[in-house]
């Protein structure tokens with residue numbers, strides 16, 4: 001699913017590379033936690049995977065598509081295969097729950113009838129049935145994140161990237177969001193989640209990739225967050 005070989009990313013304005021010789025492979029259906037201190041390169045790796053940034057050197061591909069050589073004209077199709085969830089939800093403020101989720105299908109040209117059919121199914125899956133007509137500000141943080149997850153998942157992406165999705169949520173709500181991400185993972189979607197949340201990582205015992213100063217310092221199959229952190 002993801003193949004990274006000796007990937008280095010240097011931003012023009014930075015003295016050290018944000019990612020430094022990163023090699024790893026992620027198989028279809030895996031659930032991977034990306035951990036490491038602030039500035040270790042987690043978000044940079046996610047940005048490379050959605051082709052928002054390009055590696056300075058090395059090989060990087062998703063589903064066999066080479067992200068280094070990828071032409072501009074292919075980027076939109078690549079992003080369609082990936083759902084993204086962020087710490088700050090990033091919902092459209094003036095659109096209802098239903099419209100936020102439906103919009104993700106509208107922009108990729110799905111017919112109205114299909115949108116009308118699919119959106120309620122996905123809202124039910126994330127536990128938001130009955131909230132379709134609410135605006136984001138009428139929802140709790142956990143509910144807003146559920147909308148964001150519904151929007152990321154409605155197109156059934158092969159890969160879901162989550163950048164600190166529980167960063168703004170209390171522990172109980174975070175646990176609910178993790179149940180939802182696990183459920184999505186069980187449908188076959190590969191999940192890569194950057195997080196600082198040691199409780200979540202320790203309780204789930206999934207693969208843990210730890211970055212420090214842009215380098216992978218640990219890659220463990222059923223890892224924990226780390227001793228003494």
Ligand SMILES: Nc1ncnc2c1ncn2[C@@H]1O[C@H](COP(=O)(O)OP(=O)(O)OP(=O)(O)O)[C@@H](O)[C@H]1O
Nearest residue numbers: 011013014018036037038039040041042043044045
């Ligand atoms: N657009 C950019 N331009 C220049 N330097 C950047 C840019 N984005 C990130 N960096 C630098 O790259 C390094 C890695 O940053 P990145 O945001 O990937 O880390 P992170 O692990 O996601 O951190 P956090 O946990 O705080 O989100 C940092 O030193 C950061 O200052």
